[in-house]
Amino acid sequence: MTDIDPWVMEDDDPDAPWNRSPVERLPETITPGQIAIEFWKVGFQDEHVVYDFVFTWHGGQEAEWSWDISTSNPGMSVMSSAPFYGTAKWSEDSEDVEITYSAPDFGEEGEETLGNAAPDTAALSKPQTWVDLAEQIAGYCDGLIY
Secondary structure (H helix, E strand, O other): OOOOOHHHOOOOOOOOHHHOOHHHHOOOOOOOEEEEEEEEEEOOOOOEEEEEEEEEEOOOOEEEEEEEEOOOOOOOOHHHOOOEEEEEEOOOOOOOEEEEEEEHHHOEEEEEEEOOOOOOHHHOOOHHHHHHHHHHHHHHHHHHHO
16 A cells, blocks of 8 residues: 555545556566455445455466455454455466355355467566456456446
């Protein structure tokens, strides 16, 4: 998170994290390891809520991932957490991503193919590649519970 306290910012403040791309908060070059991406959404009471999507990538064409509400939100407790987690695999000869997912708090578990979601292998060092993949996976997971 930034040095700016987002919970005292105005909705239209251009420096507010919800008005900025998640790419801006990532390093210029992605390397194997943990890739933590923050996504901002509007909550049930029209407040801004941050969610964490984290990849663990060892290089290659597979990554483990998790998606959950961030513990950095004010007033959040351990009981607010209901994570999804799984794996993502892709190959150079396909545009699809095969994911596994599990969300015990929602009774969800399975496998799915996300069409046209495979990262460009030549662009795995680019932050936008990982943000795009995270958006695809998070969107699928959110669709299971909303």
